[in-house]
Amino acid sequence: MALRLPFRLLFLLPLLLCAASTQQRDAEKDTTAMLQANYLYNIAKLVEWKDADMRNGNFIIGVIGGANLYQELIKQYSTRSIGKQPIEVRKLPRSPEVERCHILFVGRTELPLLPEIYKRMQNRPTMVVTEYSGALDDGSVVNFVKVENLLKYELSIVNASKHGLVVGSTLKNLAHKVEE
Numbered sequence: 001m002a003l004r005l006p007f008r009l010l011f012l013l014p015l016l017l018c019a020a021s022t023q024q025r026d027a028e029k030d031t032t033a034m035l036q037a038n039y040l041y042n043i044a045k046l047v048e049w050k051d052a053d054m055r056n057g058n059f060i061i062g063v064i065g066g067a068n069l070y071q072e073l074i075k076q077y078s079t080r081s082i083g084k085q086p087i088e089v090r091k092l093p094r095s096p097e098v099e100r101c102h103i104l105f106v107g108r109t110e111l112p113l114l115p116e117i118y119k120r121m122q123n124r125p126t127m128v129v130t131e132y133s134g135a136l137d138d139g140s141v142v143n144f145v146k147v148e149n150l151l152k153y154e155l156s157i158v159n160a161s162k163h164g165l166v167v168g169s170t171l172k173n174l175a176h177k178v179e180e
Contacts, residue, residue, distance in 0.1 A: 030068060030072070032068070032151060033066070033068035033069045033071070033072040034072050034076075035151045036066075036069050036072070036105075036131075036144060036151065037069060037072040037073045037076055037077060038076075039144070039151070039153055040061060040073070040077075040103060040105065040129065041073075041076075041077050041080070041082075041087075043103075043127075043129075043142060043153070043171060044059065044061075044082045044102065044103060044127075045082060045083075046167070046170050046171040047160070047165050047166065047167055047168065047171065048165070048166040048168070049102060049125050049164065049165060050125070050164040050165070050166060051125040051164050054102060054125045055083075055085070056085075057085065058085055058086050058087070058088035059081070059082040059083075059085035059086065059087050059088065059102050060088050060089075060090060060101040060102050060103075061073060061077075061087065061088070061089050061090070061101065061102065061103045061105070062090045062092045062098060062099070062101035062103065062104045062105070063089065063090065063091055063092060063104075063105045063107075064092045064093075064094060064095075064098075064104070064105070064106045064107065064110050064113065064117075065094075065105075065106060065107025065109040065110040066105055066106075066107035066109075067091075069105060069107070070089065070091050073087075073089040074089050082102075092104075094110060094113065095113070096113050096116035096117045096119075096120055097120070098117060098120065098121070098126070100126075101126055102125075102126065102127065103126070103127045103129060104117070104121070104126050104127070104128050104129065105130075106128065106129070106130050107131065108130075108131050108132050111132060114130070114138065115138075118138060118139035118140075121139075121163070122139075122162070123162065123163070123164075124163065125163055125164045125165070126163060127141045127142060127160070127163060127165055128140050128141050128142075128159075128163075129141065129142040129143070129144070130142075130143050130144070131143065131144040133145075135154075136154055136155075136156040136159065136179050139159055140156065140159065141155070141156055141159045141160045141163060142154070142155055145177075147176055152175075152176035153175055153176060154175060154176055154177040154178070154179070155167065155171065155175040155177070155178050155179070156178075156179045157179065157180045158179065158180065159179075
């Protein structure tokens, strides 16, 4: 009986190690989602929407893709406000037809939708936020990037202006890269 226990441990050890590495990968995803959610909340506080209609009702953050980010936004920020507007987080369907929202996050898994989304969002007061290389050139206002394993963001002032957004100087100063 005493010999069977070490044998069982040797058998179970690889399974436990595999399980631990899977949990570690999930924790990394959650960390990124937590950081992205924090950035979105703080970015929203540092931007002004010129359109008067956008200053009434709920402050809507739409998410296409990014299931972990959606969950984190619900968990951490759905009971908060941006100015006097309560935050409402919406999980949007995988479609380029996007309803009214202040911030629209499109995850990297939904890249094929972006050309049509950019076209439909032209001149609408929506901040499009993405997470892929070259996004600012395509029309994104904010783009998440990894720099030396740290999550940062890039910012396009030109794209923000096209959407009727006024970007505060603090947001510009904290950005990894600003295109003016």
